[in-house]
Amino acid sequence: MEKVVRILTKHGVRPTLQRIHILKFVMKHKNHMSAEEIFRLLQKEVPGISRATVYNTLNLLSEEGILLEIVTPGSVRYDYVEEPHHHFYCERCKKIYDLHDEIPLFNIKEIEGHKVKRVEYYIVGICRHCLNGGE
Incomplete structure (x- = not known):
């Protein structure tokens, strides 16, 4: 969790509990999920998290360069990139x-x-x- 907090702080993003959960989830699951897939699976781990929070956080993390958006036909997928690829x-x-x-x-x-x-x-x-x- 400390690594996630450092990443958020380094990019000027306030490390709220929801943001920490979302970034940690994307970093753990490296299979390029859409926002809806992330929401559905994360909701099992964090039952009170809202769809709006997940979507807004993914947008914020992408805008701040923490996550990469991969635009494919029909969806946008998210990837945490430690090493460029x-x-x-x-x-x-x-x-x-x-x-x-x-x-x-x-x-x-x-x-x-x-x-x-x-x-x-x-x-x-x-x-x-x-x-x-x-x-």
């Missing part, structure tokens, strides 16, 4: 996979006079599990 989105099963192979875009700080804060993109295709007949 890319993502692969499967069109069939709708899962998102972390890619750790070197794709040299993370070190871009400036391009054509524009200041680059972060590079966001993901690769779309069909995952190896779906290609092999599913899970």
Whole structure:
């Protein structure tokens, strides 16, 4: 819990109990869930948490650069990124996979006079599990 409080404080976000629970949950579950999925599962652990609190907190954590929003067809997913990596989105099963192979875009700080804060993109295709007949 101390790590979560440090992360929030470092980014200028007041570490309320709800924010701590939400960030800790996303950090623990690394399967790129939507806000609704996070709400439904977190509600089992924190019964009094509201949908609005989860959605608003995820937006705040994304705006402050703590969480990464991954926009996919039909939903926005959330990821806590300790180490920069890319993502692969499967069109069939709708899962998102972390890619750790070197794709040299993370070190871009400036391009054509524009200041680059972060590079966001993901690769779309069909995952190896779906290609092999599913899970």
